[in-house]
Amino acid sequence: SDITCDSFKISWDMQSGGRDQITHYFIDLNKKEDRSSHKVKHMDVPTKLVAKAVPLPMTVRGHWFLSPRTQYTVSVQTAVKQPDGEYVVSSWSEITEFCTADYSTVQLMQLLQKAEAIAGRMLPFTVFYRNQQEYFQPNRDAQRCQMLPSVKDNSGSHGSPISNKLEGIFFSCNTEFNTGKPPQDSPYGPYRFQVQADILFNHNTNMYFGDFYCMYTSYHYVILVLAPNGSKGDTFCKGRLPVLDRSNNGFLTFTKEDSGALSFHHAQDVILEVIYTEP
Structure with missing residues (x-):
């Protein structure tokens, strides 16, 4: 793709007559302001002078520290450096808007490796559980005691592919090391609602790494x-998230006993947030 989570590649039309004389490009790249957001706005990236002449189309990567899932505007201006050190510059190109991906x-594998480095030893558990406030109770009763899926919110890494997209039921499984039971x-x-671990996590379940934060x-x-396997959530995750070996990973495993x-x-040493995609 021409636009990734931290890079973009955009082309502009130019007159061929003076192209060979161009020595520099001025790039004006700005984060587009979200007027509905109450978050502190990052300062706009100032106009940059690319020190080396490069032909258009060009790729800007990393130099401006682009953020994923962020709206930007960009325009370009060409310049010809004169013998006296001054520049003859063109007018600015049209402003192009784009959103990073x-x-x-690649980035998720980097997060996965960082998470594996601090995950710590493995402790036994027997149930997945979730705690909730009382006001959720009537909604569950109205659906014949079925817990309805909800869309993953924006918590976690800003560029995670599952945020605001993947639906599921959220569970925990961490236990206290001295009791082996949930806190x-x-x-x-x-x-608290809890379910035996083998109901959600078994040989028919695929497991994916979603985020580390x-x-x-x-x-x-x-x-x-x-x-x-084969569910709607499974289809969504394939190709987007790293798949984990159910019996050999640093976060959540099951093995078959002799019985x-x-x-x-x-x-x-990490708090696991588990999303089960099919209620």
Whole structure:
């Protein structure tokens, strides 16, 4: 693609007569202001002088530290350096708007490697669980006790392909190392729903790495996606997210015991957020 999460390639028409005389390009690249946003706006990137003459189309990558999923505007101006050091410049080109893309598998693999480095040892667990506030209870009862999927919000890495796109039910599986059970308290609410691990995570489930981030604290979060093979969520994740070996990864595994039962383990040193795509 001509536009990725941190680069763009855009062409402008030029008159061929003076093209050979061009020595420099001025590039004006700005982050487009979102007037509906209350976030602190980054300062616009100032006009840059490219020190080396390059032919159009040209690719600008990394130099301006582009952010994923962000609207930008860009225009170009050509310049011819004179013997006295002054420049003869053209008028500015038309302004082009573009939006950078999500993280590719390259960036996600980099996050995956960072997460693996701090995941820590594996601890056993037996259930997935989620806590919620009381006001969710009537909605669940109205749907015959079925928990309805919701769209993943914007928390986590800004460029994660699943944010605002993937639907699912959110679960936790972390346990206290001294009891082997889920923690008694949760910031998400006092009401807890839990399900045996093998119902959601088994040989018919594909697992994907979705994100790795921190909340400016000592806690690090890893988002994993559990998608039944061939499901809508599985189709969405294929090609977008790194797939994980169910029995050999640093975050969430199951192995088959001699009795035929499955044994489950989770990483100790990261907080796992598990999205199950099919309710």
